[in-house]
Amino acid sequence: MTLSVSFFGNMKTSGEVPKAITYKVLGRTFWKEGKVDEAVEAVRDMERRGVIRTASVDKIRSLPHARPLEFTFTGMIKSSMDGGHIDDCICIFEYMKDHCAPNIGAINTMLKVYGRNDMFTKAKVLFDEVKVAKAEFCATPESGNSSVVPDMYTYNSMLEASASAQQWEYFERVYREMIVHGYQLDQNKHLSLLVKASRAGKLHLLEHAFDLVLEAGEIPYPLFFFELVIQAISQHNYERAAILINAMAYAPFQVTVKQWTNLFKESENRISHENLERLLVIVMSHQNQQFLV
Structure with missing residues (x-):
């Protein structure tokens, strides 16, 4: 038994109410030990106890349809991505889908994982699934999931994935969808990608972006x-x-x-x-x- 798990048990035995940071540390400890079920249960225990007092958790709770379980999985995926553990990212994401609906944060992170590791097809499939989910939500809001509506980060990640795979036709499709949905062009994020697209035969996209600016x-x-x-x-x-x-x-x-x-x-x-x-x-x-x- 690890020190943090033992400490957590002593806190519960003594009647002391664990704080959000306690659950955060505990969740990470369980995950590092491969105890995914225990990590999930720790988050659910946090929800049952109403431990939402820290600024970070309050911020999460202020987001529409936000649930700590979703953000815990998202954090795990991001940590694995930052550490270069790509297989872990994929495993966590698949496990997440068995326990809760992936939020847009997890989806955006996975698009980055796929895009940066020569898995364009997986990125494309996930991106298309997000758009289908959005369409279904717009058609029947009572049965949809508004937390998977594509945002600016979704389009950015997909543009990067398309450029990395030199899928310029799909790059143009994503760019046009981004503009149609009202997202602003960001020179810091998009210019270098548009230049690459221009040199690959998509000069009209660079000219269009120039006019938008x-x-x-x-x-x-x-x-x-x-x-x-x-x-x-x-x-x-x-x-x-x-x-x-x-x-x-x-x-x-x-x-x-x-x-x-x-x-x-x-x-x-x-x-x-x-x-x-x-x-x-x-x-x-x-x-x-x-x-x-």
């Missing part, structure tokens, strides 16, 4: 401009490239000559010196027109 009144990150310029040059659309370069002059950031030089060197497989010479002619022409005006 402008419509939202935000300043596109330099990487947006860089990729669009290179793509325009590679397609011999020098007017478009020149317009983008000139537009960067009004952005609140500066691009040095060295940065441009490095960019063109990194893109040698997509553009040639002849392309750059033609671009220079167009850029100079635009600047001369502005000077005359």
Whole structure:
């Protein structure tokens, strides 16, 4: 018997009411020992005793349809993922489904697990199941489960999984669904993925995202401009490239000559010196027109 389990037993015998942190430690101890049933029972005992006084548990209880059991399993999955124990993540998730309906937090975590470990098909199946569950809830709210409605993290995880597996057609589908459902584009999270998609033939998605950023009144990150310029040059659309370069002059950031030089060197497989010479002619022409005006 471990020290924490023995201590827990002494607390109950003495009549002292265990606190939420006690159950948290106990649950982790049981899980590390492979005693999943005992871990689940500890959480249920917490529910029966109404031990919901700590700030973290109060926060959980304030969420719609939140139950400590769901969040305990989710925490176990996240801990296993952080530790690199992928098989444990899958086992815990399967075990969870036998005891309670997985919440969106657990689902999002599993999408990350699948996406980061070359299991795109499993991620796709789970993502589609979430959307089916949402559709069923909207049709019959009394029998559905609103806790599995896809959120921003769901779409982020699925975009990452699609990009990692180079499933660009499905990537586009997920991106469009995300936008249609009203989720905002996040340059920090989505730009690098959109650039990869652009280089894989999905330039229209990057252009669409660029327009969304402008419509939202935000300043596109330099990487947006860089990729669009290179793509325009590679397609011999020098007017478009020149317009983008000139537009960067009004952005609140500066691009040095060295940065441009490095960019063109990194893109040698997509553009040639002849392309750059033609671009220079167009850029100079635009600047001369502005000077005359």
